[in-house]
Amino acid sequence: MTTVPESRRPLAPEPALSVRQVLTLERVLAGEPEVVAGAAQLDRPVRWVHVAEAADVGVMLSGGEMVLTTGVLLAGDESRQAEYIQSLHRAEAAAVVLGLGRAFPAPPEVMRRAAERCGLPLVVLHRPFPFAELTEEVQSRLVRRKYAAISLSETVRTALTGLITAGAPLQRLLDEVARHSGCPVVVTNLAHRVLGTAGERSAVDDVLRDWERIARQAGGGAGDGWIPAELGGRGERWGRLLLCGYRGDAATGRLLADRAAEALVLHRMLGGARADSWEEQSAQSLLTDLVSGVVPARQLLPRARAAGLPVNRRTFVPLVVQGRGTERVDRVLRLLGLPGIAAELADGVAAVLLSLARDQDADALTTHFATRLRDGAPAVVAAAAARTAWEDVPAGLREARHVADAVAGLPAALDRPAVVRLKDVHLRGLIRLLRDDPQVQSFAERELDGLLCDAEPELLNVLRTYLATGRNKSRTARLHHVSRPALYRRLEAIQGRLGVDLDDFEQAASVHIALLAHDAQQG
Structure with missing residues (x-):
């Protein structure tokens, strides 16, 4: 999610002319308009202006028209006047403008009452007014708006196609849609879980904060600027794009949403993305x-909730997994029915956040999860202490990452608990924290100088296993598939090159610390 600079943020297209706006046009004001009924509906959009004197004009309308009439065929017949208003209401006309004069010197009460009941704006003009001028004015404005909407649609299509051709990620496409629409953009799956957002950060946070209600209301279609577009292809729907609080007219918004949806579907198809x-x-x-x-945890809470992670009155278990991909992690989560999210942080390293009741x-569920995850192949599952406050989750994830880094240097053949925790890494964990200290680096190079200058890493590997097993010669020989006499010769070579006696506890501890520091520095 990005914040679009004000200087680069385009203005949303002006809304379609409403009845209220038409009544404020200079040419209309010259006719001294007065709203005598349906004043609460003056924000209806005007799709077209139609001049008609026919009593049955309603059958010729398709909705959204502002009808201009002098009422010459209605004078003296109250039943026809009422039916005239009702027919316009059935045709979903935007409003009716009646020019007062010879037919009606004053607003007709029957038409006024009928219009009020129907909620149809009825406007009377007290001064003679050339309807042709109003028609020309409104039609030209509507045509300009329609052209602007089409132009904007093509601009968006061209921009998004260019990004897709250049291999841009999904987030870049969403940022472009938000820039052109001037409102937050949200992409969800069919379960209304948020997959991506774009737009001004504060506006997006407001949307996500009330996401459950918004998702339910937006499911019914466009309204109040909430404009959805379905995502799918080859007969399958798999998501939805939503413009949140679009300030332009609904038709332009739908056009923008459709162009954006087409681009996202194309992006997914060309990228070969999985579902x-x-x-x-x-x-x-x-x-x-x-x-x-970088982002405070409390600001990320709406995103977590919108992504489908339970966050209210939960226990959070931060984990880092090495040696297993997110696909395997997700499969185990689903198999065990554990609520959580997982993602790859680096090559071969995945972060997992469990959300438990x-x-x-x-502890038992975490161990069960780790056991199933490690089934069949070695993997490291590092866990931080469980958290009950969302604000503590970032520190927990960093703790789990630290534990995973610390245990990564251990030989794979050594026994590890199903879940490795901070208490299990001991000195190795402290050295990982101090690995960038220049004095620690100098110490490691000084202690291991006799081996680091050797192009053959075998002696260093033997030393690493020997110290990690607590100087157990039998186990070290077995892990390296050599005989004990062969191991003794290699240990003698190591001691000779380093100038130490590994049977001396203090000297062995010093070499061990130096080796841990070296491994930590090497990653």
């Missing part, structure tokens, strides 16, 4: 922002 790829991108964006801490055993 759940946008869900993954949404989760990745949320978890990345949580881990980074307060009465559930967080």
